[in-house]
Amino acid sequence: MCMRPPRRTEGSADMAVITYRDALGQALREEMQRDPDVYLMGEEVAEYNGAYKVSRGLLDEFGPMRVVDTPIAELGFAGIGVGSAMVGLRPVVEMMTWNFALLAIDQIVNAAAKVRYMSGGQVGCPIVFRGPGGAALQLAAQHSQAFESWYAHVPGLKVVMPATPADAKGLLKSAIRDDSPVVFIEGEMLYNMKGEVPDGEYTTPLGVADVKRPGRDVTIICHSKTVAVALKAAEQLAGEGVEAEVIDLRTIRPLDTEAILSSVARTHRCVVAEEGWPFAGIGAQVVDLVQREIFDELDAPVLRVTGADVPMPYNKGLEKAAKADPAKTIAAVKRVLYAEAS
């Protein structure tokens, strides 16, 4: 079998059960303590302790030079972040949500992602853009969007999407230390999730997926909020005798191709779940990889579970129907298993 870097975490000690929100806060605090070049900037991050309270207490500890409230001007403060990264700081730029980061996408795509390349390697841009992405509950079409495939499309960016508190902390620390610009997409519905998080120093490597549940019959590839969806589906499937392996990508780009391929080569069946729209989504990329590299291992076409191909409805029932959920995932799994007449 092949050698792989440790899947979960490096370093660690005892475990505490904390929220995803506090795990991110710990990561910020520890990295700001560790490296004076790290600073946090964004709307409401300082005096208000963060729109989602991720940065609670940081202003008191580090002061207004390192925890900076900005005007409601995403393009402007994203640009300030990129500029400061180019001259040696390691900014963490909080976007209140990734929907608002659309205003700043020129700085992310045309500045941050291009600086190292267009300066011939002379100028780096070690910056993290972070904030919640995807839908919450009834925030309607403009505030319920999953943009990971947009950023993952761009060479020069890394895209990281933790699904658990432990990964949130370990991955954010790795993202801050990474010398590339990192798009770090959290989830509003994940902030209250509780889980075991190792106390103190540890990091989770970027580009390494994680088997969240082992299984032999089918592989479910997922990330961020769909990890919980897939785990729930897997639990229900187990009751029907189907052992699904759940692989959390954790990092969308660079993609852990080996984790995907080795699992699917073993299970011969694959379903990819994601929150976003189907067209040109992350799942499409995974399907391309799987059919290209291990065609002969497939016993069925790879199927995708995605959000509906519509602007997110405000209506509660319609919103529910538009989201990827365990029932849709189970249906897809049964199709690749030929378990139901199709």
Added chain:
Amino acid sequence: MATKVVMEALSPTMEEGRVVEWKKQEGDTVAVGDVLADVETDKAVMELVARAGGTLLKHIVAAGATVPVSDPVAIIGEPGEAVDGGAPAEKPAADAKPAPAPPAPPAEPPSEQPAGAKRAGREGETGASASPGAPAPTAEQPAAPVTERPAPAAPAAAAPAPPQGGRVKASPLARKIAAERGLDLQGVAGSGPAGRIVQRDLDGLERKAPPAAAPSPAAPAAPAFQPSGSGEPFEDVPLTQIRKTIAKRLAQSLGPIPTFYLTSEIDMERVADAREALNALGQGKVSFNDITIKAVALALKQHRACNAWWQDDHIRYWNDVHVGMAVAIPEGLITPVIRYADQKSLRQIAAEAKELAGRARERKLTPEEYTGATFSVSNLGMLDIEEFTAIINPPEAGILAIGRMAERAVVHGGAVEVRRRMRVTMSCDHRVIDGATGAEFLKTLKAMLENPLALVW
């Protein structure tokens, strides 16, 4: 209706086969089950039998050609029916390729020739319907079955064109499994959408090899290696199928298998006495090898941890004991299996080992007879080797290398004595067997051989 005869997978590991000799010539009448050709696989010379009756219209490849599994080698149909070239069968029969040529020309690259032949055949097919001599395709006989087979990238297990004209629909995995196991997808009922054959449809299907009992009239192919003497500094000899397989398997072994070795020296005085006494009974001869196989089998029964297969994502511990014994043959080696060796008497093992080794040298073993061992032994004692290490035959987790029995000066009972001793070395796959586990097995083996009554206990 023309049916293509394809190169079948006649052994579990066969990827290509060489047509040694055509037994049916173009124009011959064939019935289902008739032997069409002798085919050299990676292990043995086997028979390729007809799956359809009619007239052998065409040899697509000549004797001596090497053909990938599932590629077409001949066409069976009605007399006069159009085949590839577009002309009735009599035409090609007239300028038939020379069939019963002696073994492959040594200089011929094994894979290129059939590929070329194949391509030519395909291009010929295109012209078929345009040829004036060809009957027009009818509803029952669309052009598709003959011409549809796509370019070389086609899945390896593509089955011969089905009579109804549709292609066999199977998942990529099902095709791969079929190719590996030598299954014929033709006629398999697919349970997937639109009758797609999927993995589960292949459970329990039998290999399509000819019956093992069928006598093989063909003499084994002459070894490709020729003694030199021509004055050339070297001679390039194409790889035989068996050599290819050995190379692939052994490289596979030394690469990913973390092997360690345990050596033990066994006092053989009492075994030697016992053997002498047994042979003096005049009821057949028993060799040291037979005795060792029996002892290994009994020791494995006690140490199941060493009677196991590495299966990538699991370990299969065998309750049954099937001991493979390496047999040298001119072309390489092969490992016939003594099944349930722990349950057989020494006399049975001796008779079976002799019989299997004999047929191994004639290359007449069926695949069932040289696969499925749970552990193997290799003996070079007869060649005066003191001790050696053998290479594990995956997925087995261990192999015992047996050295010669030699008279050695050893301290025995406080005095130096000359005693007959034998060294054995066990190669262990550390993914399955740990040092102490292997050592305990060897300890049991040593105790049994040093006190051979244990073999009948």
